[in-house]
Amino acid sequence: MHSRWRVLPLLVLLAAGCEDRSSMPGPKEQAEGYYLKGNTEYLAGKFDEALASYNTMKELSPDDPRLPAAIGEVYLSMGRLNDAAAQFDLALKRDSKRSTNWSRLGFIHAQLGRLDEAQSALRKALALNPKDFNALEQLAEIHVKRGEKDAAVKHFVLAAEACPDASKSPLVLRAVDVLTGDGRHADALLLLGDWTGKGVRTPELLTALGDEQVRAGQLVPAATSYREAAGNSPKDPTLWELVGEIYTKLDKPADALAAYRESLRIKDRSIVHVAMARIHFGRNERQAAEEELGHALETVSGSDVHELTELADLLSTFGRKPDALRILINLSAEPDQSKELSLQLRTAALARELKDEATVRTVCERIASSGVKLKKCP
Template sequence: GNDKVYLRAAPGAIGRALAATAAAAPAPPPVVTAVREPAGADGFNQRGYVRLQTNDLDGAAADFDRAAALNPHWSRPIANTAIVLIHRGRYDEAEAALARAAALDANDFVVPQGRGMIQLARQRPIPAIVAFSRSLELDPGNSFTLMQRAIAYQQAGDLDDALADLDSILSSQPNHKGALAARARLHAWRGEADPALADADAIVAQDPHDPAALYQRAEILRRIGRTERANAAYAEALAALDARAAGAPARAAEYDELRSLIYSASGQTARAIALIDAQLAHRADDPTLLNERCWARATANQELNLALADCEHALARSRDDPAILDSRAFVKLRMGQYDGAIADEDAALAHSPNLPAALYTRGIARLRKGDREAGERDLAAARRLAYDIDATYRGYGVTP
């Protein structure tokens, strides 16, 4: 379900939208935004910011470069260039750009904000919190910075302060979907069922026919143990998907990933597999679809030999893909092939060191081999990145 996207950074626009509050989640695809040609440095910086928000990183970088060239004494476009570099994972270059921006204006709030993002990406929550706090001193109430600091608090295990930051966002922006989703998940983890459901309801209230919002509510209901209501909510989400697809037949295929997620989350594995089978009939070697089918079977603990074959096929087409390696490792874990699971997660983590699912699966495999110290270390690292990962894997029937 949503957890797969949240923990494994799986591809797909719908999945990305569902994972908007996850630290490791990839950004949505670029959106072409028609903006009049700017006249000066401020205009180029503003257009760059718009492009950054829509994940047009190339366009944003070009605009920030133009703004910096037009006003070389202004810190902001240089700091914004650093943010682009952070989104691209180029942290050393981003740090150098932030240092240049700070030399021009030590009180530019984007400088500590960017530094906090780098520390967060490097799993250093305490210095990240310090940096975000400094940014908030310079720009109080900035919702993006508060969201980032909430994630840092979660990594540090300080869920009370994470909740306080989410409360701060929602006190001024009560319809902030990212904060509502994050707070709902936090409440659910803490066993606070009614507040969790209230936040999920608030997301749905903004668009009662949005399949993604309905799916989020179903996931929260499942998390808080209200199984009957969760199943009804999954059915409601599927009905909303059907309505959207009927209203725009040309776009019906765009909803297949979300439909597959809902089928898997609600225990309808056969329907999830059938849906992916239909897609594979047209794209037989698509590694993403093969991985989806592997994962659907693996999490349901069904037909593990077929799941393994799908993962092998996917890796033949997309070698060294961390999400596929993690899927194969999980299959091997369920098959009792602990050495193979550890080897696959070693490879996944070599490419994506902050993948919570890989750390968690490797930790369990190590525990089952009797390597308690290394196993507990992996599990602790996974929980820092995804505080509620135990609940996710418990839903798959897997516990340390």
């Protein structure tokens, strides 16, 4: 008796479940499902599948205001700009108050070279949402194309102020590029100082700040900027090398050697050993200098022109001029170095000093064949 009463509620629940399974979702619910499916496929980079899902949604809910913009985003990602523009035009007919639609349309017009149409659309986007950083950035790029540099800098800065933290540094650097390209290094230095002072201290921004500080002769602050950038760039040995170069110029050899060692911890490079050898040589630490020269010879890549010429100079400093000449002869004979006049003259001068007349003639003939006319070849 008690067992039968326990079974009855279960039968009722099963019957209710059967009734639920028989009821299918309506067109609205199905359309929403295809919309979500299309979004997922789009984000996964499955553009053809996303279009298929959106087209199925269109059959179920043809007037959905979200649909043209969604399809437009897919076309934009596929590089089908004209198709994307048509979809965003349709999206704006359905919802003219959505700033993103104007922003996307402005971007597309800009890519197609329609700068007036692009500017008009972007301004409409900003009228609806003044902090649309994508629209601000694109408007800045249009000002760059038109040579309107002050306006470009202004809009890159506005975009940086409005965008997420991770995107601020590239936008500030674009503004800096415009300023430095116009020879306005003092303005670039001020802008970089302002943004790093606000806490945007990416390695890229700090490196740019260091570069401008060096240009302005501010070596101590530049060393500080490069050091911080290096500390946040564990795979870049060149930043510590820059710190070492500055400390060498500031006549702080111990600090320079320490910076160079940090660079070597990241990557063992000949050019750094050359720099360290010079410091030791200047301090009359001959044995340490010889050891660094040995390391430089062991790690030389053979493809870096600057590295090879610096190594040749160091060998000459150590009295190993025949070895230096061999490096210069091989380097100056490379086809892509045949027109590097300073390298050719340097090779000829050292060959003359060592009385290697055959090399002198070869180099002088190479200089003449390049079209350079000299009163006298070394």
